[in-house]
Amino acid sequence: MSEIVPGLEGIFVAKTRTSRVDGEAGELTIGGFPVERLAPAASFEEVVFLLWEGRLPTASEYRTLRNDLAARRALPAETLPLLRRAAQRSLHPMDALRIGAATLSLSDEDPLANSRGANTERARTLIAAFPTLVAAYAQLCAGKNPVEPDPMLGHAANYLQMLNGAPATAETVRALETYLNTVVDHGMNASTFASRVIVSTRSDMTSAVVGSIGALKGPLHGGAPGPALDMVFEIQKRAQISGQPIAEEARRWAEKAITAGERIMGFGHRVYKVRDPRAEVLGAAAARLFADREDAALYRDARTVETELRSTLARLKPTHRLETNVEFYTALVLHGIGLPANLFSPTFAISRVGGWTAHVLEQIDDDRLIRPRAMYVGEFDRPWTPIEER
Amino acid sequence: MSEIVPGLEGIFVAKTRTSRVDGEAGELTIGGFPVERLAPAASFEEVVFLLWEGRLPTASEYRTLRNDLAARRALPAETLPLLRRAAQRSLHPMDALRIGAATLSLSDEDPLANSRGANTERARTLIAAFPTLVAAYAQLCAGKNPVEPDPMLGHAANYLQMLNGAPATAETVRALETYLNTVVDHGMNASTFASRVIVSTRSDMTSAVVGSIGALKGPLHGGAPGPALDMVFEIQKRAQISGQPIAEEARRWAEKAITAGERIMGFGHRVYKVRDPRAEVLGAAAARLFADREDAALYRDARTVETELRSTLARLKPTHRLETNVEFYTALVLHGIGLPANLFSPTFAISRVGGWTAHVLEQIDDDRLIRPRAMYVGEFDRPWTPIEER
Numbered sequence: 114m115s116e117i118v119p120g121l122e123g124i125f126v127a128k129t130r131t132s133r134v135d136g137e138a139g140e141l142t143i144g145g146f147p148v149e150r151l152a153p154a155a156s157f158e159e160v161v162f163l164l165w166e167g168r169l170p171t172a173s174e175y176r177t178l179r180n181d182l183a184a185r186r187a188l189p190a191e192t193l194p195l196l197r198r199a200a201q202r203s204l205h206p207m208d209a210l211r212i213g214a215a216t217l218s219l220s221d222e223d224p225l226a227n228s229r230g231a232n233t234e235r236a237r238t239l240i241a242a243f244p245t246l247v248a249a250y251a252q253l254c255a256g257k258n259p260v261e262p263d264p265m266l267g268h269a270a271n272y273l274q275m276l277n278g279a280p281a282t283a284e285t286v287r288a289l290e291t292y293l294n295t296v297v298d299h300g301m302n303a304s305t306f307a308s309r310v311i312v313s314t315r316s317d318m319t320s321a322v323v324g325s326i327g328a329l330k331g332p333l334h335g336g337a338p339g340p341a342l343d344m345v346f347e348i349q350k351r352a353q354i355s356g357q358p359i360a361e362e363a364r365r366w367a368e369k370a371i372t373a374g375e376r377i378m379g380f381g382h383r384v385y386k387v388r389d390p391r392a393e394v395l396g397a398a399a400a401r402l403f404a405d406r407e408d409a410a411l412y413r414d415a416r417t418v419e420t421e422l423r424s425t426l427a428r429l430k431p432t433h434r435l436e437t438n439v440e441f442y443t444a445l446v447l448h449g450i451g452l453p454a455n456l457f458s459p460t461f462a463i464s465r466v467g468g469w470t471a472h473v474l475e476q477i478d479d480d481r482l483i484r485p486r487a488m489y490v491g492e493f494d495r496p497w498t499p500i501e502e503r
Numbered sequence: 504m505s506e507i508v509p510g511l512e513g514i515f516v517a518k519t520r521t522s523r524v525d526g527e528a529g530e531l532t533i534g535g536f537p538v539e540r541l542a543p544a545a546s547f548e549e550v551v552f553l554l555w556e557g558r559l560p561t562a563s564e565y566r567t568l569r570n571d572l573a574a575r576r577a578l579p580a581e582t583l584p585l586l587r588r589a590a591q592r593s594l595h596p597m598d599a600l601r602i603g604a605a606t607l608s609l610s611d612e613d614p615l616a617n618s619r620g621a622n623t624e625r626a627r628t629l630i631a632a633f634p635t636l637v638a639a640y641a642q643l644c645a646g647k648n649p650v651e652p653d654p655m656l657g658h659a660a661n662y663l664q665m666l667n668g669a670p671a672t673a674e675t676v677r678a679l680e681t682y683l684n685t686v687v688d689h690g691m692n693a694s695t696f697a698s699r700v701i702v703s704t705r706s707d708m709t710s711a712v713v714g715s716i717g718a719l720k721g722p723l724h725g726g727a728p729g730p731a732l733d734m735v736f737e738i739q740k741r742a743q744i745s746g747q748p749i750a751e752e753a754r755r756w757a758e759k760a761i762t763a764g765e766r767i768m769g770f771g772h773r774v775y776k777v778r779d780p781r782a783e784v785l786g787a788a789a790a791r792l793f794a795d796r797e798d799a800a801l802y803r804d805a806r807t808v809e810t811e812l813r814s815t816l817a818r819l820k821p822t823h824r825l826e827t828n829v830e831f832y833t834a835l836v837l838h839g840i841g842l843p844a845n846l847f848s849p850t851f852a853i854s855r856v857g858g859w860t861a862h863v864l865e866q867i868d869d870d871r872l873i874r875p876r877a878m879y880v881g882e883f884d885r886p887w888t889p890i891e892e893r
C-alpha cells in the first residue's frame with residue numbers, strides 16, 4: 114500500500130530556472146545570481162525580465178518593459194467601486210487584492226486567447242496593476258481617494274507615490290526595490306505551486322495568479338512579518354521603563370518565551386537551517402535606509418535584539434537551529450519605508466507575482482497536468498435510506 | 504539525486520472521506536455510496552451535507568440546510584455591474600464566475616474570522632451563489648436582465664428557473680440533480696488539489712474556491728464536454744445526407760478519426776481503464792429525460808454512436824482501452840436539460856464546488872502546509888553587469 118507524503122515534503126514536482134534555495138548552506142540563487150548580488154543592484158523590472166527571459170535585459174529591452182508596465186497600471190472602471198465596498202467592510206487587504214486582481218480579465222485585449230503570448234500579456238498587466246490595487250485599497254481604507262499612477266516613474270517609485278500621495282526619496286525607493294527583488298521567488302513555495310497546479314489544466318495566467326494570492330494570504334506562508342517588529346518595539350519599551358540595556362531586555366524576553374514554549378517571531382524557517390540569506394540582504398538594506406535618519410536607533414536596537422535572540426536561542430535550544438528568517442528584517446525595511454504592517458503581505462504579493470508569472474510560463478511550456486492522488490478512508494457500499502425514513 | 508515526479512502521478516497527498524475512484528474496476532464511491540445508488544436518488548443539498556458531515560441529513564437537517572442555502576443566493580450589489588461588463592467583453596463564463604465568486608467575500612458576516620465555522624459559512628455562501636452568478640452572466644450575455652433567485656425552490660430547480668426565466672419541469676430538475684450529484688467529487692483532481700494547496704497555508708475557503716474555479720477552466724480538466732455532443736450531431740447529419748444508418752456513419756467516423764490519429768471526444772480517461780461509472784449513471788439519466796420527448800431520437804442515436812465508437816475503438820486500438828468517459832453523457836444530459844454548451848463548464852463548477860468545499864474542510868482539519876520542491880536547472884554565480892554595459 115502506498116503512503117501519504119505529508120505536505121509533499123521532499124517531492125520534486127517541476128524543473129525551474131527561476132530560483133534555487135539551498136537551506137543547508139543558506140544560499141538563494143535568483144535567475145542565476147546570488148540574491149545578495151542581484152537584489153541591491155537591480156530594478157524590479159530588471160528582475161522580472163530576468164525571471165521571464167533567463168537573462169538581464171539590455172538597456173533598450175529594459176526601457177520597453179518599463180514603459181509597457183507603466184502603461185498597464187490603470188484599473189478597469191468597475192474595480193474601484195468594489196475596492197470601495199471592500200474598504201467599507203474592512204476586508205483583509207489580501208482579499209481586496211484577490212477581488213481586484215480577478216477583475217483584471219476585464220481589461221484583456223483578447224479575453225478568449227490562451228496562447229503563451231496572451232498569457233505573457235496577462236502577466237504584464239497583473240504585475241503592473243498589483244501596486245495600483247494595493248495602494249488604492251490603502252487610500253480608500255484611510256478615507257482618501259486613490260492616487261493616480263504616474264507613468265513617468267518606475268514600478269517601485271510609483272507604488273510609493275500612490276501610497277503616500279507624494280514623491281518618494283531615492284533611498285526609500287532603493288530599499289523597496291531591494292525588498293521586492295529579495296522575495297520575488299523562493300523555490301516551490303505554496304503560492305507558486307498553487308499557480309502551477311491551476312495553469313497545469315491549460316487554464317490562464319490570471320486564473321493562476323488569483324489562486325496564488327489566496328495561498329499567500331495564509332499565515333503559514335510566512336506572509337506576516339508584522340509581529341517580529343512588534344517584538345522589537347515591545348523590547349524597546351521595556352528597556353525604557355526598566356532602564357536596562359536593550360540587550361538585557363531582549364535576553365529576558367527570549368528566555369521567558371522559550372521557557373513558556375512560545376515561538377519567537379522572525380526566527381526559524383522550514384527550509385533554512387542557517388541564517389536566511391534574505392535576512393542578510395534586507396539587514397544591509399535596513400542599515401543603508403536608516404543611516405543618518407532620526408529613527409536610526411530603531412535599526413541599532415533591532416540588530417541588538419537579533420543578536421541577543423540568536424545567542425539565547427542557540428544557548429537554550431541548541432539542537433533547533435533557529436536562525437533569523439526573512440520576516441525579521443522585512444518588517445524593519447518595510448516599516449522604514451513607511452508602510453503600515455497591514456500592507457506587508459500585499460507588498461509581498463507585489464513582489465512575488467514576478468515569481469508566480471515566471472513559474473506559470475514554465476508550467477505552460479511543460480504542459481503537464483498536476484494531479485496527485487487522495488487516499489480514501491471512508492466507507493463503502495452504504496445502503497440508501499429515503500429521507501422520510503432517516 | 505531525487506527525480507521529478509511528473510504531474511505528481513501516483514503520489515498520495517491526503518486522506519479523504521469524500522470520494523474514491525477505482526479506475527481499474529470502474530467504480531466511484533461518493534461519501535460511502537456507489538455513485539449509481541446516490542446520484543439518481545439524492546437532492547444536491549443532501550449530497551453536499553453528506554460530503555461535509557460524512558452522513559446523510561435527517562429530514563430536519565435537510566430543511567435547515569436547504570433554507571440556509573436558499574437565503575444566501577443573492578449577490579453583493581457591486582457584483583452585477585462587473586458581470587455586465589464581463590458580458591460586454593464576452594469573457595469566458597468561467598472567468599466571469601471566478602470574478603464574481605471572488606466578490607463573495609464582500610458579503611462575509613465577519614470578513615477577518617478564520618475559524619472552521621467561519622469557513623463553513625463561506626462554503627454555504629459559495630455553493631448558494633454559484634448558480635446565481637452563472638445564470639446572471641448567461642442572462643446578461645443574452646441581453647436580458649438576471650432573474651431573481653426564488654427561495655421557495657431547491658438548489659437545482661432554482662438554477663434552471665434563473666436560467667430560463669420560467670419554472671423547470673420535475674424531469675429536468677431530476678436530470679440536473681443527478682448530474683450535479685454524479686460529478687460533485689472525483690478524488691484528488693487538479694481543481695480540488697488547487698483548493699487544498701491554497702488553504703493549506705491557513706488561508707480561507709473563498710480564496711481556495713476561487714483558485715479552483717481557475718483550475719477547472721482548463722481543458723485538461725475535462726471541463727469541455729461540448730465536442731462529444733457536436734460529434735453526435737455531425738454523425739446524425741451525415742446519416743441524413745447519405746441515407747445510411749447512424750451506426751454505419753458512426754463506424755466510418757471512428758475509422759477515419761483513428762486512421763488520422765485524432766482523439767475521439769468523449770472516450771478515454773487518465774484514471775478509468777474501463778467504462779467510466781459516471782457515464783452509466785448519466786446514460787440512465789438521459790434515457791429517463793428523453794423518454795417520450797419529441798427529440799427522443801437524439802438519445803437513441805447517441806446510444807448507437809457510443810456503441811459503434813466503442814466497438815470500433817476496441818477493434819482498431821485493442822490495447823488502448825478507450826472507454827466512454829463522463830463527457831459523452833454529460834453533454835447529452837445537459838443539452839437535454841436545455842443548457843447551451845458554453846454553460847457546461849460553469850454547471851460543472853456549480854456541482855464540483857460541493858467537493859471543493861468538503862476537501863477544504865478536510866484540509867483545514869489536517870492543517871499541514873503543502874509545499875513540494877522544484878529542481879533548479881539554471882545557472883549559478885552569474886556576474887552582475889550594470890545596464891549601461893549590457
